[in-house]
Amino acid sequence: MDTTVIQQDIAQADAVNALAEALGPKGLLRDHGDCDRYASDQSGLLGDRPVAVLRPASTEDVSRALAICSQYRIGVVPQGGRTGLSGGACSPQGAVVLSTERMSGVVEIDREAMTLTALAGTPLEAVQDAARAAGLDYPVDIGARGSATIGGTIATNAGGIRVLQHGMTRANVLGLEAVLADGSVVSRLGKTVKDNSGFDLKQLFIGSEGTLGVVTKAVLQLRRHVPQSALALFALPNHAAALACLAAARQRFGTRIRAFEGMWPDYWDFVCHETSLATAPIAGRHGFYLLIEVEAEAAETNEELEMFFAELFEQGLVEDGVLAKSLAEMQALWSVREAVGEVDDDFGHHVNFDIGVSPSDLGAFCDAADAVLATLPDALGVLKVGHVGDGNVHLLVAHNGSSAAEDQVEAAIYGLLREWQGAVTAEHGVGRIKSRWLGHCRSPEELALMRGLKAQMDPLGILNPSALFMPEDI
Amino acid sequence: MDTTVIQQDIAQADAVNALAEALGPKGLLRDHGDCDRYASDQSGLLGDRPVAVLRPASTEDVSRALAICSQYRIGVVPQGGRTGLSGGACSPQGAVVLSTERMSGVVEIDREAMTLTALAGTPLEAVQDAARAAGLDYPVDIGARGSATIGGTIATNAGGIRVLQHGMTRANVLGLEAVLADGSVVSRLGKTVKDNSGFDLKQLFIGSEGTLGVVTKAVLQLRRHVPQSALALFALPNHAAALACLAAARQRFGTRIRAFEGMWPDYWDFVCHETSLATAPIAGRHGFYLLIEVEAEAAETNEELEMFFAELFEQGLVEDGVLAKSLAEMQALWSVREAVGEVDDDFGHHVNFDIGVSPSDLGAFCDAADAVLATLPDALGVLKVGHVGDGNVHLLVAHNGSSAAEDQVEAAIYGLLREWQGAVTAEHGVGRIKSRWLGHCRSPEELALMRGLKAQMDPLGILNPSALFMPEDI
Numbered sequence: 001m002d003t004t005v006i007q008q009d010i011a012q013a014d015a016v017n018a019l020a021e022a023l024g025p026k027g028l029l030r031d032h033g034d035c036d037r038y039a040s041d042q043s044g045l046l047g048d049r050p051v052a053v054l055r056p057a058s059t060e061d062v063s064r065a066l067a068i069c070s071q072y073r074i075g076v077v078p079q080g081g082r083t084g085l086s087g088g089a090c091s092p093q094g095a096v097v098l099s100t101e102r103m104s105g106v107v108e109i110d111r112e113a114m115t116l117t118a119l120a121g122t123p124l125e126a127v128q129d130a131a132r133a134a135g136l137d138y139p140v141d142i143g144a145r146g147s148a149t150i151g152g153t154i155a156t157n158a159g160g161i162r163v164l165q166h167g168m169t170r171a172n173v174l175g176l177e178a179v180l181a182d183g184s185v186v187s188r189l190g191k192t193v194k195d196n197s198g199f200d201l202k203q204l205f206i207g208s209e210g211t212l213g214v215v216t217k218a219v220l221q222l223r224r225h226v227p228q229s230a231l232a233l234f235a236l237p238n239h240a241a242a243l244a245c246l247a248a249a250r251q252r253f254g255t256r257i258r259a260f261e262g263m264w265p266d267y268w269d270f271v272c273h274e275t276s277l278a279t280a281p282i283a284g285r286h287g288f289y290l291l292i293e294v295e296a297e298a299a300e301t302n303e304e305l306e307m308f309f310a311e312l313f314e315q316g317l318v319e320d321g322v323l324a325k326s327l328a329e330m331q332a333l334w335s336v337r338e339a340v341g342e343v344d345d346d347f348g349h350h351v352n353f354d355i356g357v358s359p360s361d362l363g364a365f366c367d368a369a370d371a372v373l374a375t376l377p378d379a380l381g382v383l384k385v386g387h388v389g390d391g392n393v394h395l396l397v398a399h400n401g402s403s404a405a406e407d408q409v410e411a412a413i414y415g416l417l418r419e420w421q422g423a424v425t426a427e428h429g430v431g432r433i434k435s436r437w438l439g440h441c442r443s444p445e446e447l448a449l450m451r452g453l454k455a456q457m458d459p460l461g462i463l464n465p466s467a468l469f470m471p472e473d474i
Numbered sequence: 475m476d477t478t479v480i481q482q483d484i485a486q487a488d489a490v491n492a493l494a495e496a497l498g499p500k501g502l503l504r505d506h507g508d509c510d511r512y513a514s515d516q517s518g519l520l521g522d523r524p525v526a527v528l529r530p531a532s533t534e535d536v537s538r539a540l541a542i543c544s545q546y547r548i549g550v551v552p553q554g555g556r557t558g559l560s561g562g563a564c565s566p567q568g569a570v571v572l573s574t575e576r577m578s579g580v581v582e583i584d585r586e587a588m589t590l591t592a593l594a595g596t597p598l599e600a601v602q603d604a605a606r607a608a609g610l611d612y613p614v615d616i617g618a619r620g621s622a623t624i625g626g627t628i629a630t631n632a633g634g635i636r637v638l639q640h641g642m643t644r645a646n647v648l649g650l651e652a653v654l655a656d657g658s659v660v661s662r663l664g665k666t667v668k669d670n671s672g673f674d675l676k677q678l679f680i681g682s683e684g685t686l687g688v689v690t691k692a693v694l695q696l697r698r699h700v701p702q703s704a705l706a707l708f709a710l711p712n713h714a715a716a717l718a719c720l721a722a723a724r725q726r727f728g729t730r731i732r733a734f735e736g737m738w739p740d741y742w743d744f745v746c747h748e749t750s751l752a753t754a755p756i757a758g759r760h761g762f763y764l765l766i767e768v769e770a771e772a773a774e775t776n777e778e779l780e781m782f783f784a785e786l787f788e789q790g791l792v793e794d795g796v797l798a799k800s801l802a803e804m805q806a807l808w809s810v811r812e813a814v815g816e817v818d819d820d821f822g823h824h825v826n827f828d829i830g831v832s833p834s835d836l837g838a839f840c841d842a843a844d845a846v847l848a849t850l851p852d853a854l855g856v857l858k859v860g861h862v863g864d865g866n867v868h869l870l871v872a873h874n875g876s877s878a879a880e881d882q883v884e885a886a887i888y889g890l891l892r893e894w895q896g897a898v899t900a901e902h903g904v905g906r907i908k909s910r911w912l913g914h915c916r917s918p919e920e921l922a923l924m925r926g927l928k929a930q931m932d933p934l935g936i937l938n939p940s941a942l943f944m945p946e947d948i
Contacts, residue, residue, distance in 0.1 A: 112717050112834035113865070114724070157670050167667060170674070171645060184919045191832035192865040193641060194900040196631050196681055197908075197915050198942060199924045200644070203677035207670055224724050243586050250588070250698050254769075255729045295728075358665035360586035391587070391666035426668040434671075441671050445658045449931070450673045456930040457923070468672060 015072035022064040029053040038097040041082040047090030050097040057102045059216040067183030075465040078210035080152025083144035086431025088209045092466035106130040113191040114222045120151025137225035139166035151215040157207030159427030161259045164389040175219030176202035181458040210464040228296035235286035235320040239363030259293040264384035275346045277339040349401035356426030359391035378405035392426035414440045489546035496538040503527040512571040515556040521564030524571040531576045533690040541657030549939040552684035554626025557618035560905025562683045566940035580604040587665040588696045594625025611699035613640035625689040631681030633901030635733045638863040649693030650676035655932040684938040702770035709760035709794040713837030733767040738858035749820045751813040823875035830900030833865035852879035866900035888914045
């Protein structure tokens, strides 16, 4: 052990002592067993044991903690519910974790402004429930709603199945409070979408994965709650037909389309036939499957969907379809789409891509991906499922489990993506597992500006030091 | 004339020569008469004659021009249609103007992705027309649509009457290309709302009034075009009733509400009775007036509005109402609201405020503003008109024309705003005429971060040097 390492250890111990004093007995964990529980998220990447886990109870605590971390130049990994899929909440060596778990609660609901103010550590589902109890709706929804926190969904700009209707998390945040690396608090908790008084600073913290500041509080835009909806599953000849259906659905239902989810036959066959993860609600083989959910403003919406189907059928755009007649049938239809969360065991080693391209290019991109994967001996199969209207496909590619095969598959798909000018991640975030591919979709000028902003706002590089950027970048 | 000034003049002349060479004969104007036409916008503030007017024809031209301006440290005022109301496009002494007028045109419409790609200098109305010709809609709409450019609406994050339905300009931009102060081009012209591949850099350029970069091209999100709508004017007892009507309208019509505009009796009486700027569609005196436009998806929407009125009437929320039965009647109803653009001559010297507060606070804020103005001997009258659902009121306060009176009125209203934690500008922007009040709604920490971002992205301070920040700030 050389002198530098010893000095680092001493500095680390001093930092932890200072943090413990600032945050109080409930505010810091340093027991190894406790710390291990905060090392990783749900990406599959294993984080290192954090030096300590900070559990601030207030914005002031976060401010004090970050000021101390700056002073000792110790890395801080902000954590919400650790449900991320990109390793953005995994701890690197020598860092502390800052968990917002003690900063939980809905502070206020303003029915007239249709806003909800919540602390960063509030679970997404608690926000949704509080909104509904007030007769309103917070429309951001993801599978991890029970554990994911509002702060985490903001830091990662969470997407989900209702993006088509209400946008990403970014579109649903009106006000934000965040703490900068030096501990200064940047707070703007306004309740209006209309504010051109200087730079819209909240945009910097939304989706930057904790690399520019720690989100502590937010004012969210609520929407009208429409409890009823109609749901149908259509079988189509191909993805091109799905795009035509989307255009027709937009003309007919406008912003009432709540979800427009697509499944390629590889995915459908895997979950319905090759495994028993789901039961096929439609028989026979088809080229594409669509799950369409429409807000039911009127009792006639089921009939509207039936008429819509009849029209599309006449045009040859759909080959078969089934309409949910009960809540149980709705769940059955959704279960085919949601089975993607359960394929891991059966599908074996695989890369889970979260590709974004222009919605108009999605079908062609997937065809090209199929073609390039067919040339790779170590690519053992592909499942494709995604959000047709958003140009977002989750492409699961099985391989033999070697890191060489994983590299080969990633290089092939991200290489293709570069040609299509897409996004290496549409909704899951860059985190740690996609940072090396970021240059495949962002230009040197963009990356330079990103690095410049990071250097300006976090000059010591303490905020989520292993996320988003490559280590050599900062 | 001292040596420094002579050296500055020589540097300026060298800069203009270099710019002329880079941009070609059509790309630069230096005739005094020509330059004078580009000195000011529609704020009433008189800009200085620019040293030259740059008229780049391409992104590459903009890049070359900014690199030269950086080299010679000469200020650059980006200009679109010069329709701004805050002086953000007014030229300060010794600067050049960069007009995007030669960079005009719709590059592409992608019906499947529902996007339109346009050069920055394209007039807003040309974009709206192109979208409609494709059966789609670009929903950002402001009175200056004929002259305002897409680049200008993006740089100022333009609002308008349809913000309630489709958000500010920010919510309608998917991809953006901008040129930084040093001439580097930051381009991300993606067509999907879903992109979490690193920082969302476009947010920096939207609404920052040309202080961080020059917008050159954009991909806009189009919406379904709903040609029909129903329009009603309601008379109410007070603003509180308007908020109750808004909640009821949201429950009934959801996102079909296209406009929800409010007029206080001072405004109504002025345009309908004290002047002949408009004809009162409703007789008698009332405490508040609402203009409600709803997308007509079905032929029954007029009846729906009638039923809605009947319900509200029964609850005592509305006192009177009129429903437009023809396009001519729609225009007549709108003309009362739009008369705000014509009050200048009749109302005399006045300050035009563009206040933003929480929608739930709007009524109380306006009452407080009335009360504080009543105590000012030099405040000669007030008109209040605005966007009820957005918490945005345009407050016109007449005064005796002296700058002391103007200061007094501004200090009173912005002082009040500070207590209400509002925005000194909801949609018009800070420009030059509101920068001294920015500290009334942004904290020292926010202003420090804004200055840090400015210093990082435009270290020489050449981009729109007199806008948004106070001179001593940068």
